[in-house]
Amino acid sequence: DAMVIQNPRYQVTQFGKPVTLSCSQTLNHNVMYWYQQKSSQAPKLLFHYYDKDFNNEADTPDNFQSRRPNTSFCFLDIRSPGLGDAAMYLCATSRAEGTETQYFGPGTRLLVL
Amino acid sequence: AQSVTQLGSHVSVSEGALVLLRCNYSSSVPPYLFWYVQYPNQGLQLLLKYTSAATLVKGINGFEAEFKKSETSFHLTKPSAHMSDAAEYFCAVSDHRVLTGGGNKLTFGTGTQLKVEL
Numbered sequence: 001d002a003m004v005i006q007n008p009r010y011q012v013t014q015f016g017k018p019v020t021l022s023c024s025q026t027l028n029h030n031v032m033y034w035y036q037q038k039s040s041q042a043p044k045l046l047f048h049y050y051d052k053d054f055n056n057e058a059d060t061p062d063n064f065q066s067r068r069p070n071t072s073f074c075f076l077d078i079r080s081p082g083l084g085d086a087a088m089y090l091c092a093t094s095r096a097e098g099t100e101t102q103y104f105g106p107g108t109r110l111l112v113l
Numbered sequence: 114a115q116s117v118t119q120l121g122s123h124v125s126v127s128e129g130a131l132v133l134l135r136c137n138y139s140s141s142v143p144p145y146l147f148w149y150v151q152y153p154n155q156g157l158q159l160l161l162k163y164t165s166a167a168t169l170v171k172g173i174n175g176f177e178a179e180f181k182k183s184e185t186s187f188h189l190t191k192p193s194a195h196m197s198d199a200a201e202y203f204c205a206v207s208d209h210r211v212l213t214g215g216g217n218k219l220t221f222g223t224g225t226q227l228k229v230e231l
Contacts, residue, residue: 004156006156009154030215031215031216033216040122040223040224041223041224042203042221042222042223042224043157043203043219043221044221045218045219048216050215050216051215090156090157092156092157094216094217095215096215096216097215100216100217101147101159101162102159102216102217102219103159104149104156104157104158105156106154106155106156107154107155107156109154
């Protein structure tokens with residue numbers, strides 16, 4: 001089945017220690033998104049890729065970076081995680097047309113100690 | 114700017130009872146509207162979406178929603194709740210304008226936790 005996969009499902013890191021979350025997709029969609037969802041809150045878009053073009057939301061902290069080496073994979077790098085970065089991180093994909101559905105992965109829950 | 118308001122962060126119904134989850138939106142352009150469901154520790158799954166075709170939209174698992182422009186609402190309903198419907202439900206709005214390059218930006222409501230009791 002075509003799907004969006006996120007690894008790991010749970011990630012524990014230490015305060016200030018860089019961490020990378022990964023997302024892969026078999027849908028061959030050219031748009032990939034990263035959302036941050038804090039406890040009991042709505043998902044919030046951090047950035048998205050259209051093919052290799054990276055687009056940052058205006059209020060996404062510089063501490064968050066992303067890489068997309070190819071169509072299938074996308075990585076979220078948190079350079080110096082703080083306690084406030086503990087959250088569920090959701091990856092999603094879609095085709096480029098504006099009305100297209102976004103398909104979400106299962107998420108990675110990040111804990112910062 | 115677009116926004117979504119979901120009235121009631123927690124809704125509790127009895128199994129077999131009607132489910133009604135409320136969503137009101139604000140958009141400067143004709144909106145596209147979505148309902149997603151999230152089970153514990155899982156990603157979001159699309160239930161249904163409105164993209165300016167029929168105002169009554171049917172989705173998966175027996176859910177449907179009606180777009181009412183005059184009320185700026187897109188409430189989600191299901192005639193008979195099942196225990197497996199217990200989850201968090203998010204309403205989201207997207208305008209016609211794509212993000213830079215492609216794709217669409219979803220603005221989510223804060224979610225409604227649905228509890229189904231025996």
